[in-house]
Amino acid sequence: MSKQLSIEELKLKSVRYRRELLRCITEAGAGHTGGSLSCVDILSVLYNRVMNVSPANWADPDRDRYVQSKGHSVEALYVVLADQGFFPLEDLEGLCRYGSPFVGHPTRKTPGIEMNTGALGHGLPIAVGMAIAAKLDNSKRRVFTLMGDGELAEGSNWEGAMSAAHHRLDNLTAIVDYNTLQITGPTRDVCSNEPIDEKFASFGWNVRPVDGHDLEALTEAFTAAPEPGRPTCVIANTVKGKGVSFMENVVKWHHGVPGADDYTTAQQEIDAAEALLTGGPS
Amino acid sequence: MSAPAPSVFTPAALERLEALGYAKGKPNLEAFAATLLECGKADRDVVVVTSDSRGSGKLVPFGVELPHQLVEVGIAEQNLVGVTAGLAASGKKSFGVSPACFLTARSLEQIKNDICYSNVPATVVGISAGVSYGALGSTHHSLHDFAALRAIHNIDVVVPADNRETADAVRWAAGHDRPVYLRFGKAAMYDLPEGDRPFTPGKARTLREGSDACLIGTGETVIHCLLAAAELESAGVSCRVLSVPSVKPLDEQAVLKAAGECSAVVTAEEHSVHGGLGEACAALLMQAGARCGFKIAAIPDEDTVTGAQADIFRHYGLSMEGLAESVQSALSHAGAGA
Numbered sequence: 001m002s003k004q005l006s007i008e009e010l011k012l013k014s015v016r017y018r019r020e021l022l023r024c025i026t027e028a029g030a031g032h033t034g035g036s037l038s039c040v041d042i043l044s045v046l047y048n049r050v051m052n053v054s055p056a057n058w059a060d061p062d063r064d065r066y067v068q069s070k071g072h073s074v075e076a077l078y079v080v081l082a083d084q085g086f087f088p089l090e091d092l093e094g095l096c097r098y099g100s101p102f103v104g105h106p107t108r109k110t111p112g113i114e115m116n117t118g119a120l121g122h123g124l125p126i127a128v129g130m131a132i133a134a135k136l137d138n139s140k141r142r143v144f145t146l147m148g149d150g151e152l153a154e155g156s157n158w159e160g161a162m163s164a165a166h167h168r169l170d171n172l173t174a175i176v177d178y179n180t181l182q183i184t185g186p187t188r189d190v191c192s193n194e195p196i197d198e199k200f201a202s203f204g205w206n207v208r209p210v211d212g213h214d215l216e217a218l219t220e221a222f223t224a225a226p227e228p229g230r231p232t233c234v235i236a237n238t239v240k241g242k243g244v245s246f247m248e249n250v251v252k253w254h255h256g257v258p259g260a261d262d263y264t265t266a267q268q269e270i271d272a273a274e275a276l277l278t279g280g281p282s
Numbered sequence: 283m284s285a286p287a288p289s290v291f292t293p294a295a296l297e298r299l300e301a302l303g304y305a306k307g308k309p310n311l312e313a314f315a316a317t318l319l320e321c322g323k324a325d326r327d328v329v330v331v332t333s334d335s336r337g338s339g340k341l342v343p344f345g346v347e348l349p350h351q352l353v354e355v356g357i358a359e360q361n362l363v364g365v366t367a368g369l370a371a372s373g374k375k376s377f378g379v380s381p382a383c384f385l386t387a388r389s390l391e392q393i394k395n396d397i398c399y400s401n402v403p404a405t406v407v408g409i410s411a412g413v414s415y416g417a418l419g420s421t422h423h424s425l426h427d428f429a430a431l432r433a434i435h436n437i438d439v440v441v442p443a444d445n446r447e448t449a450d451a452v453r454w455a456a457g458h459d460r461p462v463y464l465r466f467g468k469a470a471m472y473d474l475p476e477g478d479r480p481f482t483p484g485k486a487r488t489l490r491e492g493s494d495a496c497l498i499g500t501g502e503t504v505i506h507c508l509l510a511a512a513e514l515e516s517a518g519v520s521c522r523v524l525s526v527p528s529v530k531p532l533d534e535q536a537v538l539k540a541a542g543e544c545s546a547v548v549t550a551e552e553h554s555v556h557g558g559l560g561e562a563c564a565a566l567l568m569q570a571g572a573r574c575g576f577k578i579a580a581i582p583d584e585d586t587v588t589g590a591q592a593d594i595f596r597h598y599g600l601s602m603e604g605l606a607e608s609v610q611s612a613l614s615h616a617g618a619g620a
Contacts, residue, residue, distance in 0.1 A: 115368075115396070115400045115402075116395060117395070119391055121360075124364070125364020126368040128361070132353055133373065133374050159355070159360055159361035163355045163358065167353070
């Protein structure tokens with residue numbers, strides 16, 4: 001099974017996911033580049049090493065559940081789901097265009113997607129409901145939701161955080177893609193929500209800070225046994241635009257779409273990263 | 283000593299009610315809770331979510347008898363709808379119960395996205411709807427919920443008018459595979475004629491035949507429509523009464539038929555004049571080229587008076603007397619326009 005992938009193989013997958021999502025966004029002329037690049041490694045670990053979900057077990061009620069609360073980074077999710085075999089990568093041609101089933105935010109029309117998301121602050125409450133359902137069913141299935149740090153300004157997250165602790169949902173993992181930037185600028189300048197770790201801890205969560213681009217550390221954070229009766233919050237320290245030097249930590253790439261020159265430069269960097277991993281030019 | 287709450291019926295209306303012999307039942311909310319408990323006992327996948335509202339929702343017995351099937355989220359309506367959606371997406375037949383005023387305003391985006399757009403089989407239940415909490419003021423009135431939910435794709439808006447219709451609707455929702463909004467007030471309901479007819483979304487019920495005018499009511503206004511029709515009969519006006527238990531989908535055929543066969547149509551609802559049953563019927567009739575007198579009896583677009591539900595109904599003409607007057611007025615307009 002794919003969960004046996006080595007770290008080197010996993011790194012290669014992440015590099016290739018970055019290449020594909022950039023290609024899709026550039027071809028479509030639409031998408032959220034920076035936040036997709038920041039969460040690639042998180043998704044790569046979840047789908048390749050952690051979650052029990054695949055096209056083969058999609059109808060199994062005991063499959064693990066993933067809800068992407070930061071729905072604008074759907075391009076990263078699309079390429080990962082394509083790689084997992086939910087649909088051919090070529091289907092992403094026409095992404096966001098008139099009539100395409102591949103919309104700019106997740107919808108259940110796409111194989112492998114559990115819930116329609118995109119309005120911020122919705123994923124955690126939904127995941128709480130899913131985690132309660134798993135408890136009611138005495139199922140071992142786990143529930144994961146991915147949130148942005150800017151998204152935490154939505155109060156509904158804290159309603160969800162309270163109820164997750166109250167209901168002792170140790171089968172729930174919320175992941176914060178802590179890239180510290182949102183569309184207007186640094187999150188701490190727009191509406192500071194620091195300290196995020198202490199906030200979740202004070203709400204009764206077990207908090208695990210981690211380097212969000214360290215595939216081994218992410219694996220450990222997602223697979224370590226939960227504290228009984230406590231939901232887990234993985235705060236993944238990430239870099240917006242990760243993997244493309246001129247996009248890293250630059251706020252305009254939140255919603256920026258590469259032009260032809262940008263795309264060529266980015267691909268060259270990604271080719272170089274791949275060559276390093278494979279030991280030769282790709 | 284406090285004065286007794288005013289009756290929603292005037293003395294004349296009470297007399298008329300007694301003469302007609304309708305049997306007094308429970309508030310629909312109680313019929314809802316009793317039926318939900320019955321559904322929950324039969325099916326452990328029936329799960330209720332409440333926002334500190336199990337008391338006002340009459341769900342205490344449900345929580346006592348089926349504690350694992352009741353999820354309490356506290357005073358957090360956005361989370362309530364998200365959790366209800368997450369449960370539904372995981373195979374549960376979930377009912378999210380909260381006062382209609384908060385549920386359909388504070389959580390509107392969750393209803394729109396988590397339930398309707400995601401198309402999960404969840405039921406959201408707005409309790410103490412309309413002006414049931416009349417004296418508490420506009421924060422607690424829900425006069426926008428038909429308008430808001432009619433404009434959202436993929437949800438049925440169901441407003442039963444008696445206990446039997448409520449029980450049918452709850453059983454239907456528990457076995458249904460798409461989003462539903464159920465709306466209940468607090469007043470005791472009367473068993474309406476044709477009570478044994480099962481609830482079908484999109485089907486109006488003809489409670490009284492008539493050929494001069496037609497009153498179309500929904501929920502707690504329907505009994506007043508029946509009384510008004512009886513008053514009108516004494517004045518020589520033959521008035522049909524339709525009960526509309528689903529504001530969406532609307533029984534377009536029944537509304538068009540009424541407009542084709544009667545000179546005037548009057549709608550009655552415990553909702554703003556904007557965006558509710560009345561405007562739905564008006565749009566339908568205009569687009570079909572219907573020619574009849576028409577009037578919407580509803581709460582006008584103003585700072586709503588406070589008081590008991592009864593006071594508000596009387597103030598805005600949703601009583602027997604007010605509705606009879608509206609029918610006469612619509613008939614006179616129909617005559618003037620002919």
